[in-house]
Amino acid sequence: MKRIVGLCLAIALLGMGYWVTGLGYERLTQFRQIERLPSVPVHAVLPGEVNLQGQAEPITPDQVLVTPDTEREVVYYRYHIEREVVDSDGDRRWQTVSDTIEYTPFLLRDATGAVLIEPDVRASLPQTHRRHEGDRRYTEYSIFPGADLFVLGYAVPLSGQDSLQVSFTEPGSYTPLLSAYGESRERSTMAATSVAFILLGVAALAAGVFALVWVLQWHKTLMFVFLMALVVFVTLFSRGMQMAKADVEDALSRLQAHEQQVLQLLRDQLPAIDARLDWTQLARQVSDANVPVDRADRLAAVVDHVLLRQARVADLIQLWPERRFVPADMSAPEVSPQPPEVFRPTRLSVWHTLMFILGGLLTAGLALPFSLRRIKLKRLMENLPTTHVAGVVFGLNEIQGRAVLPDGMTALTGPLSGEPCLSYRFTIEEQRKSGKSTKWVEIYRDHTEQPFELAPDEADPKQGRLRVYPSQAEFVVQDRVVKKQGKQRHTEIRIRPDTPLYVLGPVDVSEEGSALEVRHGDQDQPFIVTDLSEGELMVRKAAQAFAGFCVALIGGVAVALGLAGQSGQFGVLPYLWCAAVPLVYWGVLVLILMYNDLVFLRQRIQLTDANVNVALKKRANLLPMLESVTQMYLAHEKELQARIVALRQQWQPDAWTAQARAELIAQEHQLHDTLLVRFEAYPELKADASVRALMHQLARLEDDIAHMRIGYTQAIEQYNTRRGQLPDILVASLTGFAPADPIKF
Incomplete structure (x- = not known):
């Protein structure tokens, strides 16, 4: 039902946008009618x-x-x-x-x-x-x-x-006008009204596209921006073409009718006049005619008025796209080489210009950064692979799992629901009046954010938990209880045990140094805890970004229309140039997003590479311990000891190129397999606690290295795939993003 309502709303907004832009072009037609109708004595x-x-x-x-x-x-x-x-x-x-x-x-x-x-x-x-x-x-x-x-x-x-x-x-x-403000002021007011209607129409079209995308649950940024740019441009283009066609046909037909009317007047008043002459020559014949002064002045003024109308209509049909609609059976108006007036085109008033330009700059300046931050977050979610609890690495991660209570901790009790939970946020808001509107004001806050752990799904055979410290995280949680008491609203947002969660945040080593945990880190890194799926969260963040982008688009169009109006460039073509603002937004956004994505993917390769090196360094530090233990128990195994010593000597940081690292890991695997065989042959060595602990740490580090190697390989694969696609390959070639060499471990 909600989708049907949303779809109806989208259609209504698109229809309203089309209708309101028509009103804007109607106002444009009105002051153009005044422009091509000169003042007459x-x-x-x-x-x-x-x-x-x-x-x-x-x-x-x-x-x-x-x-x-x-x-x-x-x-x-x-x-x-x-x-x-x-x-x-x-x-x-x-x-x-x-x-x-x-x-x-x-x-x-x-x-x-x-x-x-x-x-x-x-x-x-x-x-x-x-x-x-x-x-x-x-x-x-x-x-x-x-x-x-x-x-x-x-x-x-x-x-x-x-x-x-x-x-x-x-x-x-004509548009009926009786004004004490003068022609220039009335034309300027009509122009401002035209711009306002166009802006309102663009806003309605953008809102319609936004509603349509929301109903369809699309979250692809470039698709949304391109669709919105296309709808706005096509609407203004089609409306503008309709107006231009009607305007040209009306101007030419009215001019021809007026010329015939004046010619008939000249024949009646001056029987000797030669109607086959052009209007400049007719003006000379009228001035040379032997008639009373008052009649001569009137006829001269009538002919001059025709010349003025011809000049203004000629200016109109020289524009694009107006000249496309000049009928083939209509001749272009004759124009005097030196028109007897200097025409002043319609311009927006200074106040209207400042309102559109400054208001547009302020709107776009506030909305665009808001939108870009949300788009950046959504693109980050798209580029990061979602991992299970056992596959997290140091740095920013996307993790899925179930919320569970850590060992030794007691579940909390929701202050409003009275039910057990792991963390909750409780607020009390009061409804207060502000001017003509009312708003909810927070008067009490209780954020009891106890740490909880993420456990793998039951179907996941991997074991292990990851602790999450939700303090300062952004909670996007649907599980909430809301109760109203008079003018107060009580809200409890909670995370209950066994709730499937999606966590986007930085993973760091715990203070004890024995495990990884998720906690608030750098201010630039996102930290989100939600019971939504990744797709649902992306749709929600995309909606916020798209709403901000719609507002920024309206601001950009307002600036463009304000500049065009102040310069006197009113017409179909300037409006179409203003309609191209969304296309410019789209093109710039494509370049920004593609460049930022390539930067992120390249940095992710460097991060995963560094994580592999850290894990290998930890494992290298265990080799001297392994050497001393095996010397005690396996003194006669000179070959095995020699291999351990040789391997330890090779773990030098300056030798850790990608290819050398792959070879060392292969040798280490062979040595590990040999050790397992030897330990099976020597029960006293296999039963020693220190050896068992050492081998457990080696096995755990080997698992960590395996996960990090997978992440490193995936990072290279994802980077190379994105870099090799169109149009990313063009951006990569222009900005120096070289392909990464895949390494097989």
């Missing part, structure tokens, strides 16, 4: 989409409104009444009581004339007045006569008149 307005700048002016002095609070004369106001309420948690917030908009038609005037505005739209206005009274808050947003306005609307002819009226409800290729 009032006297050059024609039916259709218009971009106007001017001052508000009442139609008549008495055709004004009076604001409710300040009782000032305006042509438009919004009156917002809010009430302060207190929720069940004691938090205060403002709740809307009423939000009223009142307006009257007014004129928008510039240096060339005035046009009627029907402001049937929610205007973008600054706050002009606010007051508090009791638990109420009253706010006014107003357009006063003489206020500077930016208008993006649709001009329609007034019935029965030659004049035009600008409305905001007519269908067309």
Whole structure:
């Protein structure tokens, strides 16, 4: 059931991500529509989409409104009444009581004339007045006569008149805007909204991929990163291509319709005009025409506006991928060699730029190291072979076994469960309020971490135990008891006898020097005790790493979008470059992980080699004792004594190359077999306690050497296998990782 719910959640998040990125591209389309629609003087307005700048002016002095609070004369106001309420948690917030908009038609005037505005739209206005009274808050947003306005609307002819009226409800290729902030500010705000939606969409896509990987229990890092990069890139690419196609087709069709409209106006006003000429030549004919000055100025402004629109559309279709979608049956717009304006592209505001860049850097800077540490731990678990209790060696080990009570110790009693256990961690947390949220705060801790031992599985014929000191270890234990008492939560995490455990930690020699044990060591070395399997633990650590990586990815995309927005590079291609951030992450991560894996595997060879040398040195130190004992009992066995002396003389550290060591071990095995035969032939020698103890130590060291030799051979084999695979072999060749020579003992 959980998997079905998780799968549904993953699909929902991926769908939401696709939809939200579409909203981001929709905002991109909106401010690109403004960019390709230049501001036009009032006297050059024609039916259709218009971009106007001017001052508000009442139609008549008495055709004004009076604001409710300040009782000032305006042509438009919004009156917002809010009430302060207190929720069940004691938090205060403002709740809307009423939000009223009142307006009257007014004129928008510039240096060339005035046009009627029907402001049937929610205007973008600054706050002009606010007051508090009791638990109420009253706010006014107003357009006063003489206020500077930016208008993006649709001009329609007034019935029965030659004049035009600008409305905001007519269908067309524009976003209705009535703003006191100006065109640049509105475009910048739309751009910031577009970036925010793209970031939100990327976050939803990353969360969807994360949920899918969690449901499928995948823990392969490179697979996850590549899948996430692919999903993000494909989504932004497909959405961007759809937007670019629709945007180009709309821009060209609107431009051609406007050109036909202007040509018809020129034919009506100037019958002698030659419509076959290009627009630059038409502009000269209009300026040379013998018509009244006011009509000539208007026609010249109309033609100049066409040239501006042509220049902006030409800039649009020169971009990639927009130029791919120019229909073959549509000719490219004619452009004047010297456009009569300098166009300022849309840029993010300084505040938005800092928010995206600094916020992205901070997010990525915190999340990426967190993710890489978890990935490093997971890769370490993948590269380390899991051993049984009898096969541990000095250094970092992965061990599986059963938790048992050491001899001479008494089992603990869980403070919450009352059941016997080997170690437990008991905490008491209290639910406390912090702002609008609540959180659990630890008020008591009892970590009674008694040492326990790991024993082999019952099916394992090998004997022996390994002591574990769990102090300062990371407990990932499912066996827990939780009880709530009022606002308190009591939790007991425990390790009970005979619990199968997986331990990842450093193995060191005990203080007595007689055995190996697992205890906390270097801070850089992990120490984990868990009742999960290795695979389950890797999935859990991978989930933590992947969550951190998703957050780091969002931060990286935010930085890329912030830089692109500040430079004025808004469009499909810059967004696609930003979508390539996950691919860059993936490529860099591949190189880092492969290099780190090769370093670890090479160091593991060196560690296992050193462990073999340590064991051999211990065994060499026993040879003088063996020589003295055999001299007493086997004085007549000159050949055997000579072989022992010769072998002892060969145990010199400077002679311990890998090949020489293999030969010495072979000779030592032959000598050991000969000794066993001799001891069987001499009962008095076989019965001596010192000889028996000596032979027991030799046999034990021989077992240790055998385990270490196996580890050494496995380390070389694993290193050479990884180094010979693609793409590891490329990294190894570039960074100087030579193949290791396998030694046969």
